[in-house]
Amino acid sequence: MENHYKNIRTLIQSAKEKIGKPVSIQVVAATIESLGIRDKDIKQDYGFANIPELAALIFKELIDESEHSELKNAKEIELAEKEPVKNEVTSYLFLKIKIFFEYYTLGLLHLLPVFIQIATIILFGYSLWTWVGFNPVQSTAVVLGVIVGLVSTGGYVQVIGKQASFYWNFQDYEMVRKTINFLHKVGILTIFAVLGVILLVNFFFHLYPFEVLVIIFTYAFLIGTLLLMIAPFHTIKQRWVITVAIMTGTTTALFLKNFTDLTIYQTHWIGISIVIVIAKLFLIIFFQNFNTHRTQSVNTTLKIPVVLYHNYQYFFYGLVLYGFFFIDRILAWSSGINGNLPFLVYFEKDYELGMDLAILIFLLLAGVLEYAIASFTSFMDVNQKTTDHNAPELFNSKIRSMYWEQVSVLFITSLLAFAAVFIIINASWGFTSQFHYAINPLSLKVCVIGGLGYILLAWGMLNALYLFTLGQTLKPLKALLYSALCNLIVGFILSRFVDYEYSVVGLLVGAGLFAFLTVRDTLDYFKNLDYYYYAAY
Numbered sequence: 001m002e003n004h005y006k007n008i009r010t011l012i013q014s015a016k017e018k019i020g021k022p023v024s025i026q027v028v029a030a031t032i033e034s035l036g037i038r039d040k041d042i043k044q045d046y047g048f049a050n051i052p053e054l055a056a057l058i059f060k061e062l063i064d065e066s067e068h069s070e071l072k073n074a075k076e077i078e079l080a081e082k083e084p085v086k087n088e089v090t091s092y093l094f095l096k097i098k099i100f101f102e103y104y105t106l107g108l109l110h111l112l113p114v115f116i117q118i119a120t121i122i123l124f125g126y127s128l129w130t131w132v133g134f135n136p137v138q139s140t141a142v143v144l145g146v147i148v149g150l151v152s153t154g155g156y157v158q159v160i161g162k163q164a165s166f167y168w169n170f171q172d173y174e175m176v177r178k179t180i181n182f183l184h185k186v187g188i189l190t191i192f193a194v195l196g197v198i199l200l201v202n203f204f205f206h207l208y209p210f211e212v213l214v215i216i217f218t219y220a221f222l223i224g225t226l227l228l229m230i231a232p233f234h235t236i237k238q239r240w241v242i243t244v245a246i247m248t249g250t251t252t253a254l255f256l257k258n259f260t261d262l263t264i265y266q267t268h269w270i271g272i273s274i275v276i277v278i279a280k281l282f283l284i285i286f287f288q289n290f291n292t293h294r295t296q297s298v299n300t301t302l303k304i305p306v307v308l309y310h311n312y313q314y315f316f317y318g319l320v321l322y323g324f325f326f327i328d329r330i331l332a333w334s335s336g337i338n339g340n341l342p343f344l345v346y347f348e349k350d351y352e353l354g355m356d357l358a359i360l361i362f363l364l365l366a367g368v369l370e371y372a373i374a375s376f377t378s379f380m381d382v383n384q385k386t387t388d389h390n391a392p393e394l395f396n397s398k399i400r401s402m403y404w405e406q407v408s409v410l411f412i413t414s415l416l417a418f419a420a421v422f423i424i425i426n427a428s429w430g431f432t433s434q435f436h437y438a439i440n441p442l443s444l445k446v447c448v449i450g451g452l453g454y455i456l457l458a459w460g461m462l463n464a465l466y467l468f469t470l471g472q473t474l475k476p477l478k479a480l481l482y483s484a485l486c487n488l489i490v491g492f493i494l495s496r497f498v499d500y501e502y503s504v505v506g507l508l509v510g511a512g513l514f515a516f517l518t519v520r521d522t523l524d525y526f527k528n529l530d531y532y533y534y535a536a537y
Contacts, residue, residue, distance in 0.1 A: 007045050011035075012058055022059055029055035110239055111366050113246035118360075120250055122434050126257060128250050128271050129223065131264050132435070140333075140347040141212045142268075145219025147329075151322045152194045153224040156187035157231040158318025159311045164235040177287040178302045180232045191224040207344045215265060222272040229279035241282050249275035313473040317464075317480060324457070324484045328450075328507040329355065331491040335500035351501055353439065354446025357421055362454035364417035365410065369458065372406045373465050400526045403466070410462060414455045421451070446504050453508035456515040463518030467525060475521040483514035 015022070015031050022028050029051050039051050048054040117127040125132035129146055160183050167175040195217050202208055208216070230242045253271025256262050262270075329352070334345045376399075424430045425439055425447075432438050439447075460483070464476035491506020 008047075008054075008057070011037075011046070011054075012061055015058055016062065022062055025052070025055050025059045028059045028062075032058075105367065110234075110370070111363055112243050114363060116243070116246055116250060120254065124254060125435075126254060126264075128246065128253060128275070129219065129268055131268075133264070136347050136349070137212065137342070138215075139349070139352075140343060140345065141208075141215035142219055143329075143347055143352070144345060145216040146223050147326045148194060148198070148216065148220035149191065149223030149225075150227060151319065151326065152191045152220065153187045153227045154322030155315035155317075155319035156183050156190070157227055158314045158321075159183060159307075160228075160231040161235060162314045163307055163311050164232060168235055173287065173290055175302065176236070177283075179307070180283065182302055182304075182307075184228050187228045188225060191221055195220060212343075218265070218269060222269060222276070225276050226272055226279075229276050229283075232283060233279070236286065238282070238286065241279065245275045245278040245282075248278060249273075313477050317473070317477045320477075320480050320484050321461075324480065324487060324507075324510065327484065327487045327510075328491050328503045331488070331495045331503035331506065332500045335495040335503070348500070350440055350443045351446055351504075354443040354501075355450050355504070357425065357439075357443070357447040358450030358454055360421050360424075361414065361417040361451040362458060364420065365413055365455070365458045368406075368410050368413050369462055369465060371409070372462050373469065375402065375406060376466060376469060396526055400523070403522070403526065406462070407459065410459060411455070414458075418451060421447070442501050446501055449504045449508050453504065453511040456508070456511035460511065460514035460518045463515070463522040466522050467518070472521075472525060476518055479514055479517035479521065482517065483510040486510040486513050 011032070014035060015028060018034075019027060019031050022031075032051055032055055037045075037051070042048050042050055042054055046054050048057070117130075120127045121130060121132070129142065134142060160180060163183075164176050164179045167173070167179060198217075199213065202213060230245070233239050233241050249271040252274055253267045256267040256270060257264065260267075330345055332351045333348055334341070425444070427433075460476075460479070464480070467473070467476050487506045487510025489506070490509045491503035494502035494505050
């Protein structure tokens with residue numbers, strides 16, 4: 001009898017930590033089963049005939065006793081400590097406005113390193129990996145190197161965000177360190193493998209001179225490594241390091257350009273290397289100090305097959321997403337429709353200028369994505385608390401309405417972003433004043449079509465983030481694969497049979513397909529959101 005009492009008290013404590021104040025006996029019963037307790041063990045271990053009887057006792061205990069009247073589970077306690085405002089339902093509108101400005105600003109601040117690069121180009125005609133003085137051959141080599149580096153490591157960046165965050169949220173900091181180091185190592189080896197394949201292909205088909213390949217490979221390695229090194233800072237909540245490292249590298253590179261006889265390539269390579277070294281050194285010191293004051297991991301080794309199994313879909317999503325951004329450029333630069341090209345892929349500045357302006361619109365939407373996910377997770381928890389457990393359809397309806405509000409915010413922000421870009425183009429102090437170069441109609445056409453495509457892509461990414469939040473990864477991956485294929489086919493046909501700049505229409509149509517497929521999947525997902533929410537947590 002004494003063992004029964006002790007077992008019941010232990011079980012009550014476990015249920016208290018797992019579900020807080022339960023809404024029904026069925027929830028308690030499900031919790032008991034989730035703890036691995038079987039019906040046939042109930043009589044011997046707890047003195048009850050079955051799980052429902054035991055659940056009824058625990059439910060009454062948690063509901064009736066005064067000490068449990070304000071009971072919260074572990075997740076609720078964590079949320080209350082970090083963001084107590086999320087539980088204040090009375091100021092709903094104020095809370096939405098507060099979250100929007102907080103996370104939209106945060107999203108833009110996370111892109112501060114990118115805006116620093118844009119600012120240095122405007123002020124000095126130079127950034128960490130660009131220079132307005134490059135000729136078309138030099139631009140081809142540099143841009144291809146950047147593209148190869150980004151695409152080669154894009155999948156690993158996505159996996160770092162997923163797997164390292166998993167261990168971080170469980171406060172397993174040693175496993176965070178091991179995961180990051182492993183993915184850094186594999187990512188760098190992948191860059192070398194990709195460069196090896198390119199070298200082999202070039203050996204047989206002589207696509208580029210060896211001197212051009214050296215430049216492509218150096219930029220690809222440095223940019224890919226840079227992306228890998230800065231990726232963990234989002235997970236460990238130290239994003240400020242990215243800004244400091246980028247500013248240090250950019251300032252150093254700019255100083256070397258202006259006050260030494262080094263080539264532009266060398267100043268770039270030194271600047272990027274400085275960013276990589278700063279980021280890696282900070283990670284080493286951070287985890288040494290962090291683990292000294294924190295509980296060490298109970299795990300001793302990183303289980304590689306488990307990491308691969310749980311993250312391969314995120315890897316391919318990141319890989320395809322980074323590739324999606326550059327499909328139209330590769331098609332435009334390789335069309336040859338207006339004459340023979342010196343290389344298979346050859347840089348065209350008017351097209352690139354249009355896409356650079358278009359991507360500014362996409363960057364200005366980054367804060368909306370931050371806001372949307374923060375709002376989704378916040379109000380999903382709030383609505384779960386304020387909706388009767390017997391009315392799951394009402395819970396789903398509230399979240400669906402919130403989703404459409406966020407889509408509206410996305411499109412309103414898109415209009416403002418378009419307006420900002422056109423002000424930059426047409427203002428007396430704008431593009432022409434800074435670069436002494438008038439934007440031609442082709443660049444403007446590419447900017448408009450590309451900007452619309454990036455808006456639709458942002459909508460699709462918003463939907464994918466919703467689906468990722470509660471573990472639905474396959475649907476957005478499939479949607480992105482179909483969309484990338486559509487981007488490739490439409491862009492190829494138009495760039496070969498109409499004109500090269502119409503490859504951007506492939507981006508627009510592919511992004512539209514991505515938005516359509518993910519909207520459909522998201523709305524289907526919302527029909528049973530109560531189920532997915534319970535299953536995820």
